[in-house]
Amino acid sequence: MTLSRRTFVKVGGAALAMPLLGSRAFAQLEKIKIGFIYVGSINDNGYNYAHNQGRLYVEEQLGDKVETVYVENVPEGPDCERVLRELAQQGCNLIFATSFGFGDSVVKVAPQFPDIAFEHATGYMSGPNIGLYNARFYEGRAVCGTIAGHMSKTGKAGYIGSFPIPEVVMGINSFVLAARKVNPEFTIKPVYISTWNDPAKEADAARAMIDQGIDIVAQHTDGPAALQVAAERGIVGGFGQGADMSAFAPDTQLTAIIDHWGPHYLASAEAVLAGTWAPGNTWEGLKEDVVQMGPYGAKVPEDVRAAADEVKNGQIDGSFHIFTGPIKDNTGTERVAAGVTMTDAELLSMDWYVEGVEQPA
The missing domain is CATH 3.40.50.2300 (Response regulator)
Known part of the structure; x- marks a missing residue:
């Protein structure tokens, strides 16, 4: 079985118990650029579509304070590392990797860009500039x-x-x-x-x-x-x-x-704007409207x-x-x-x- 997207497999039990590493301070910003990577098409009418709706929600809420870019149909593997680096080099301040299988790439690339906040959906490996998020x-x-x-x-x-x-x-x-x-x-x-x-x-x-x-x-x-x-x-x-x-x-x-990812994406974006972002580990559900x-x-x-x-x-x-x-x-x-x-x-x-x-x- 290939590790894929929202997979926790046997390491999953440690996901919320694993202590997050110390984070670094981020500067306050007037405008941010956010990158999203999707494992499938935004037109799949399901998981990837929902994440992209979250991206649009952030644009609607923040207006000219935010610019977003996305890359869809990114394979889980070495190609993900390339896409992450490209988004970082394009000036993204915050990058969301929305598939579990992107985890290894995130932990390899994030340390190379310590001034950028990375967040990984359904993952378990954190770092000074890597946050985790999931939905119930x-x-x-x-x-x-x-x-x-x-x-x-x-x-x-x-x-x-x-x-x-x-x-x-x-x-x-x-x-x-x-x-x-x-x-x-x-x-x-x-x-x-x-x-x-x-x-x-x-x-x-x-x-x-x-x-x-x-x-x-x-x-x-x-x-x-x-x-x-x-x-x-x-x-x-x-x-x-x-x-x-x-x-x-x-x-x-x-x-x-x-899957209503918009509230989480907005909260993270606002934290980056305010310079208060820290690598959290959230698992939210109906109560949080996720x-x-x-x-x-x-x-x-x-x-x-x-x-x-x-x-x-x-x-x-x-x-x-x-x-x-x-x-x-x-x-x-x-x-x-x-x-x-x-x-x-x-x-x-x-x-x-x-x-x-x-x-x-």
């Missing part, structure tokens, strides 16, 4: 799972995953835990397609699972192909990933998890909307955490005792499935 996508999965538990007629959902990494496993588990609070017999079938965005593979996976009796499809891949198949086949529905995908399946999307929920589809009943809102609002005010025990894994072993909430380090190294998740083939 699993909180949105809990909202989606609640809707699925109420609306599924078969009690069976399918989940198209990219790679079996902690971030994806965490999302699957969050989804099914929420669904089983509504329907204790609810099950989910994960299928991994070993890529973040391949419309043909996503569509084939959706068709195969629908043929096996699922009537809800969820995904941790970037395109709308699965939703379009769900619409064609007339199942109950599915969920947008990374962005609102209702334009592609208006009667089938039940809601969407929207994770948003899309509008509910027309077919979602009012009582289901209310139940979904309760889960969403509970995560915002801190009264609800989907990973609070008792939680058993899919072999029946208790993993989290009653009343205990999993730590961030435990979540970021999650490599087991909860009850209700069928073991992937």
Whole structure:
């Protein structure tokens, strides 16, 4: 398995526990230039699109105080180092590397430009001028799972995953835990397609699972192909990933998890302008508005909307955490005792499935 984008793998548990190295002082600026590098296309209608929307948000908020540039479809490897250096040499004061696989390149290039602030999405390696940031996508999965538990007629959902990494496993588990609070017999079938965005593979996976009796499809891949198949086949529905995908399946999307990176990007940009930027390590979610929920589809009943809102609002005010025990894994072993909430380090190294998740083939 190739380390890719949002991958934490086994090092992930240390991500938030790892102390950040001492930072240096940055000068106050009247205007900044920000560079963004994307692993895919800004037109993928998902992950990279969402990051680019964050870039546009900063432009809208800061006006003539900011100039932004971006490079898309940057491979995770040596080519990333070249792009980072070019952005630094073009006068960027702040550079966002939005894929986990860019991490090695960031830690090689950043020390060569100590006056530039670098931030790495979903990474774990920091430095005097390297900050880290991530989003609690699993909180949105809990909202989606609640809707699925109420609306599924078969009690069976399918989940198209990219790679079996902690971030994806965490999302699957969050989804099914929420669904089983509504329907204790609810099950989910994960299928991994070993890529973040391949419309043909996503569509084939959706068709195969629908043929096996699922009537809800969820995904941790970037395109709308699965939703379009769900619409064609007339199942109950599915969920947008990374962005609102209702334009592609208006009667089938039940809601969407929207990655709203704008608030984080704006805060970092304002800190660089003020000369107060320091290499932080953030993992933000619904409360911070970095994770948003899309509008509910027309077919979602009012009582289901209310139940979904309760889960969403509970995560915002801190009264609800989907990973609070008792939680058993899919072999029946208790993993989290009653009343205990999993730590961030435990979540970021999650490599087991909860009850209700069928073991992937």
